[in-house]
Amino acid sequence: MQGVDPAWLPDGAFRPIGTRRTLIRGSGPLVDTVHGEVARACERFGGSVSREPGSYDLVLELDGDDGSEGFVYERGDGRTTVTASGARGLLYGFFHVVRLGETAFLDDARRASYQPESALRMLDHWDNVAVHPVMGQVERGYAGGSLFWEDGRARGDLERVRAYGRLLAACGINAVAVNNVNVHATEARLLTDRIGEVADIAGALRPYGIRTHLSVTFAAPVVLGGLASADPLDESVRAWWAEATARVYATIPDFGGFVVKADSEGQPGPFAYGRSHADGANLLAAALAPHGGTVHWRAFVYNHHQDWRDRSTDRARAAYDHFVPLDGEFADNAVLQVKHGPMDFQVREPVSPMIGAMPGTRLAVELQATQEYTGQQRHVCWLGPMWSEVLRFGIDGESSVGALARGGLVAVANVGDDPFWTGHPLAQANLYTFGRLAWDPNADPHHVLDEWIRLTFGPGPGLAAGLRSILDGSWRTYERYTAPLGVGFMVQPGHHYGPSVDGYEYSPWGTYHFADRDGVGVDRSVASGTGYAGQYAKPWADVYESPLSCPDELLLFFHHVSYGHMLHSGKTVIQHIYDTHFEGVAEVEAARERWASLVDLVDPARHARVAERFEEQLRSAREWRDQVNSYFFRKSGVADERGRTIY
Ligand code: GCW
Numbered sequence: 001m002q003g004v005d006p007a008w009l010p011d012g013a014f015r016p017i018g019t020r021r022t023l024i025r026g027s028g029p030l031v032d033t034v035h036g037e038v039a040r041a042c043e044r045f046g047g048s049v050s051r052e053p054g055s056y057d058l059v060l061e062l063d064g065d066d067g068s069e070g071f072v073y074e075r076g077d078g079r080t081t082v083t084a085s086g087a088r089g090l091l092y093g094f095f096h097v098v099r100l101g102e103t104a105f106l107d108d109a110r111r112a113s114y115q116p117e118s119a120l121r122m123l124d125h126w127d128n129v130a131v132h133p134v135m136g137q138v139e140r141g142y143a144g145g146s147l148f149w150e151d152g153r154a155r156g157d158l159e160r161v162r163a164y165g166r167l168l169a170a171c172g173i174n175a176v177a178v179n180n181v182n183v184h185a186t187e188a189r190l191l192t193d194r195i196g197e198v199a200d201i202a203g204a205l206r207p208y209g210i211r212t213h214l215s216v217t218f219a220a221p222v223v224l225g226g227l228a229s230a231d232p233l234d235e236s237v238r239a240w241w242a243e244a245t246a247r248v249y250a251t252i253p254d255f256g257g258f259v260v261k262a263d264s265e266g267q268p269g270p271f272a273y274g275r276s277h278a279d280g281a282n283l284l285a286a287a288l289a290p291h292g293g294t295v296h297w298r299a300f301v302y303n304h305h306q307d308w309r310d311r312s313t314d315r316a317r318a319a320y321d322h323f324v325p326l327d328g329e330f331a332d333n334a335v336l337q338v339k340h341g342p343m344d345f346q347v348r349e350p351v352s353p354m355i356g357a358m359p360g361t362r363l364a365v366e367l368q369a370t371q372e373y374t375g376q377q378r379h380v381c382w383l384g385p386m387w388s389e390v391l392r393f394g395i396d397g398e399s400s401v402g403a404l405a406r407g408g409l410v411a412v413a414n415v416g417d418d419p420f421w422t423g424h425p426l427a428q429a430n431l432y433t434f435g436r437l438a439w440d441p442n443a444d445p446h447h448v449l450d451e452w453i454r455l456t457f458g459p460g461p462g463l464a465a466g467l468r469s470i471l472d473g474s475w476r477t478y479e480r481y482t483a484p485l486g487v488g489f490m491v492q493p494g495h496h497y498g499p500s501v502d503g504y505e506y507s508p509w510g511t512y513h514f515a516d517r518d519g520v521g522v523d524r525s526v527a528s529g530t531g532y533a534g535q536y537a538k539p540w541a542d543v544y545e546s547p548l549s550c551p552d553e554l555l556l557f558f559h560h561v562s563y564g565h566m567l568h569s570g571k572t573v574i575q576h577i578y579d580t581h582f583e584g585v586a587e588v589e590a591a592r593e594r595w596a597s598l599v600d601l602v603d604p605a606r607h608a609r610v611a612e613r614f615e616e617q618l619r620s621a622r623e624w625r626d627q628v629n630s631y632f633f634r635k636s637g638v639a640d641e642r643g644r645t646i647y
Pocket residue numbers: 126139140181182261300344345372
């Protein structure tokens with residue numbers, strides 16, 4: 001494992017614990033993990049760890065094991081105590097002390113209890129076992145090969161997987177799906193004759209409290225079982241799933257469950273048999289129920305064979321139209337996994353109207369840590385503020401998205417076998433932030449960023465200020481130089497990197513901006529458009545319905561307006577496009593300079609990697625600026641008020 005970046009768990013972070021006397025009480029595998037962690041720190045820094053009563057600075061105590069994940073942290077009488085009634089709680093309490101560092105041992109009496117908001121905090125890996133001819137090994141992966149799979153099978157050396165589990169536990173993640181939701185032939189077999197490989201991975205993640213999940217194909221009874229059908233109401237199909245699932249549990253007793261992408265982008269599903277998504281999800285839920293497993297059924301269902309001439313089809317409507325009528329029909333152990341926006345992880349989307357519209361269904365909200373549409377880990381784009389906006393959004397007027405995600409919070413993972421884990425070293429901040437926001441969706445993302453900086457880079461104030469200034473606004477910077485005002489999808493088709501304003505405009509996947517000489521944007525109002533705005537509960541349906549009340553940043557998602565339309569900001573749409581594109585590039589230039597100034601404060605390999613990526617980000621940002629500005633100048637004929645160069 002030499003040469004792998006310790007990320008937010010460098011040895012130094014364990015010094016405050018490693019120099020003290022720790023008592024560990026309780027027993028079980030996760031207690032052993034915590035013991036091992038403390039012992040390692042003590043070996044390095046000279047402290048001690050024991051299981052015998054005595055005089056201690058730190059007490060870590062597991063009292064029972066009720067499966068809960070919270071813990072109580074207490075400081076008093078010169079001693080710090082963490083008490084948990086569930087083994088994972090002890091693990092999280094331990095990492096809480098790591099995060100606090102010396103502060104955990106300062107003498108002011110304090111007592112606080114911590115509890116995750118959501119019971120499932122999950123990363124979905126879009127990893128293929130075999131390298132896919134078009135998508136490579138990790139679909140939409142920008143950090144090298146898979147952490148789990150190599151040369152067509154599970155890695156023999158799982159040390160790195162174990163190190164990954166440790167990093168995840170330290171930010172509160174407790175579940176991982178180990179293969180792509182697009183399930184190809186090789187990967188399908190992980191469910192049956194290759195389940196032993198999944199078991200090996202599960203074994204490496206288990207010591208850190210992480211349950212393993214598997215993506216399966218809905219056609220498994222046909223492609224693996226040789227049955228004539230995969231009809232969810234067919235008894236032989238139900239029996240096949242029950243048996244296959246029982247075998248999975250015989251191999252992996254704490255297996256988490258299945259993830260399914262069905263009737264979506266060519267994946268098989270219940271529609272082929274005239275059955276609903278609830279029928280499909282309930283089939284797998286029934287197979288998992290006796291073992292305590294959960295099926296995560298994805299709601300990413302839309303028509304990807306559209307005709308751009310047909311103005312009546314709106315991809316944004318699709319998930320709601322398919323699923324909301326099924327509310328109440330899903331089994332208790334079926335979770336509907338919904339992307340946070342109605343489209344597909346664009347830099348700016350409204351929150352999906354499905355969230356809040358299905359009170360009788362457990363929903364999980366899916367975010368995307370891998371930066372498919374946000375710079376592909378060549379650009380700095382810290383997504384914390386975007387996720388936080390989503391999670392705090394009050395969709396039914398009262399509950400936030402974070403609270404409504406009863407089925408969990410999920411992110412598509414952004415890691416691979418790259419020595420820095422995430423390709424761009426600063427993209428580690430996204431992974432960390434996801435874990436911490438999944439634990440507490442109301443946490444201030446900027447505090448989470450500061451925490452990540454302090455843990456990863458140590459306490460230096462100059463460095464912290466520099467990193468904060470580079471990362472803090474980087475999502476908005478990215479938005480400024482790419483697609484404007486919520487319009488989305490101006491990327492190159494297929495690989496989705498770099499600008500192509502009309503790339504998807506005439507494609508079967510949907511149409512996104514409708515720019516002509518007079519104006520731009522998609523009319524999704526009820527009054528004159530696709531009616532999508534009407535899928536929201538009030539007040540949002542009214543807010544989005546009118547261009548006068550629609551927030552600027554989503555204006556072109558909801559409305560087709562003239563280039564001279566005046567935004568709330570006091571700028572016209574066309575001037576906003578020009579200004580933001582010039583500003584975005586200037587901000588990248590400034591961030592690149594700032595990074596250069598940190599050269600003596602960051603280790604050389606990491607500094608060089610980021611510096612090299614900044615060159616590419618700047619090149620690409622300029623390309624975005626020039627293509628988008630020229631495109632709209634040519635369409636509209638309106639000159640930039642400030643006379644800057646537009647080609
Ligand atoms: O974002 C899109 C990606 C596909 C992905 C799909 C999905 C795994 O372009 O690569 O497929 O979404 O979420 O299923």
